[in-house]
Amino acid sequence: MDSRHPATITAQALGWIDESTQALVPPVYLTTTFIRDPDNQYRTGNSYGRPTNPTFVLPEALLARLEGGAACLTFGSGMAAATAVFLALRPGDHVIVPQVMYWGLRKWLQSFATEWGLAVEFVDASVTDALAAAVRPGYTKLVWIETPANPTWAITDIAAVAEIAHRAGARLATDSTVATPVLTRPIELGADIVMHSATKYLNGHSDVIAGALVAARHDEFWERIVAIRASNGAILGPFEAWLLLRGMRTLHLRVERCCRAAQVIAEHFVGHNHVTASLYPGLPTIQATLSRRAR
Numbered sequence: 430m431d432s433r434h435p436a437t438i439t440a441q442a443l444g445w446i447d448e449s450t451q452a453l454v455p456p457v458y459l460t461t462t463f464i465r466d467p468d469n470q471y472r473t474g475n476s477y478g479r480p481t482n483p484t485f486v487l488p489e490a491l492l493a494r495l496e497g498g499a500a501c502l503t504f505g506s507g508m509a510a511a512t513a514v515f516l517a518l519r520p521g522d523h524v525i526v527p528q529v530m531y532w533g534l535r536k537w538l539q540s541f542a543t544e545w546g547l548a549v550e551f552v553d554a555s556v557t558d559a560l561a562a563a564v565r566p567g568y569t570k571l572v573w574i575e576t577p578a579n580p581t582w583a584i585t586d587i588a589a590v591a592e593i594a595h596r597a598g599a600r601l602a603t604d605s606t607v608a609t610p611v612l613t614r615p616i617e618l619g620a621d622i623v624m625h626s627a628t629k630y631l632n633g634h635s636d637v638i639a640g641a642l643v644a645a646r647h648d649e650f651w652e653r654i655v656a657i658r659a660s661n662g663a664i665l666g667p668f669e670a671w672l673l674l675r676g677m678r679t680l681h682l683r684v685e686r687c688c689r690a691a692q693v694i695a696e697h698f699v700g701h702n703h704v705t706a707s708l709y710p711g712l713p714t715i716q717a718t719l720s721r722r723a724r
């Protein structure tokens with residue numbers, strides 16, 4: 430059992446040290462291809478730069494650890510990560526998605542996903558009963574939530590929705606970009622897949638577009654996602670993977686400071702003459718609404 434605080438594990442990138450040089454910081458593997466073993470095998474697991482690259486290993490292992498997941502894949506963007514989950518479904522499958530969500534994914538679901546044959550249903554995911562009423566056992570294959578949701582910071586009850594989804598034989602995937610594993614660990618609450626736009630808090634320096642998925646377990650659905658990344662090629666560049674790990678080392682410090690700053694800003698605008706509403710989960714008014722909805 431590792432007793433180190435997650436912030437320490439993150440700052441030390443799992444404590445990785447290069448065995449041959451004792452370097453603390455991993456290299457960037459710019460290679461696109463790898464030499465086979467003398468008997469024609471690829472025992473390192475590396476064959477070509479599209480399915481994988483050794484530079485992905487540490488950021489993926491670190492994020493899997495922080496989320497308490499079994500596996501992680503990085504992608505060339507948050508959108509590439511999110512869409513890989515929907516593409517792992519089959520035409521005709523019913524999916525439930527929130528009305529309030531990142532606009533780019535909502536647009537993709539309304540256009541490409543629908544044209545491709547997914548039955549996409551938008552519900553108010555902050556009202557658990559509304560979501561429960563929309564789920565159809567045997568037909569619904571995926572419930573997708575985003576919490577807190579961009580741009581209103583609406584909250585969804587992950588544990589309640591996981592139970593609803595699983596009872597109906599569906600999987601639960603959650604966009605946890607805003608929460609980060611510092612604030613919420615959706616897998617512990619029952620989620621099957623956690624998605625991040627790593628472009629945001631995980632990287633934290635506004636110099637990388639990246640995405641990631643974390644799976645609660647290795648299963649056939651996850652294998653489909655692995656195959657989609659390998660064949661569609663929506664991978665992170667090696668330098669971006671390296672920058673992502675560099676950025677993640679300060680994740681806990683940054684998230685803590687972001688929360689404090691956001692709280693001050695949200696409180697400042699409560700009752701402000703020029704502001705209709707201040708929406709932030711840390712405000713007592715919002716918390717009262719959330720507990721009313723949970724009852």
Ligand SMILES: Cc1ncc(COP(=O)(O)O)c(C=O)c1O
Nearest residue numbers: 506507508531579606626628639
């Ligand atoms: C909550 C959320 N999910 C997904 C995305 C898409 O991520 P990316 O821009 O890395 O493709 C964004 C981008 O703003 C986002 O805010």
